[in-house]
Amino acid sequence: GDSVTQMEGPVTLSEEAFLTINCTYTATGYPSLFWYVQYPGEGLQLLLKATKADDKGSNKGFEATYRKETTSFHLEKGSVQVSDSAVYFCASIKAAGNKLTFGGGTRVLVKP
């Protein structure tokens, strides 16, 4: 079946550091890909998405590019802030599907 694998955390960074969280997927066909973020004490919220190969999703300074050749969707941010401390989930959904497949989540802690 479909699966999503992302790097385990926690990832601890200093403010203004560069952040990368790796995500790879296995799926039949061409899924859409997403990053969700969960801030402390809250539910998940959609951060960005990409629906076809070579699409780049971006939001709040975060970016991720859909790479079909490497089946990857790595999340990056050039300069993190303390407020970016959260758990980040990579997810996929099949075309015309309605069920998301989530990765294990990566906790990010940004220190001032």
Place this chain on the structure above:
Amino acid sequence: DVKVTQSSRYLVKRTGEKVFLECVQDMDHENMFWYRQDPGLGLRLIYFSYDVKMKEKGDIPEGYSVSREKKERFSLILESASTNQTSMYLCASSLVDNRAYEQYFGPGTRLTVT
């Protein structure tokens, strides 16, 4: 502003008790979902519903049942709670069209079974 609410943020129950977790959404969404979230395992789908009185098993339905009598409300039921059901439970909802990926989540219920 869109909203998904869950009946409790924290819940402590004893082994063997029947437990009800309630979820309400105010967005007129067709799809509703129940997940459990465990460290290192991410979110795993327990059940989802695509319409009133309609339900479909997710990846880990054993030990759970659901009820959807009204469009805005989706209940998760633990018939006889066990300690391995201690977890964070998240409810979500979405539209049924091609934006089904944009799921809106509630804040979660942290359930402890002793």
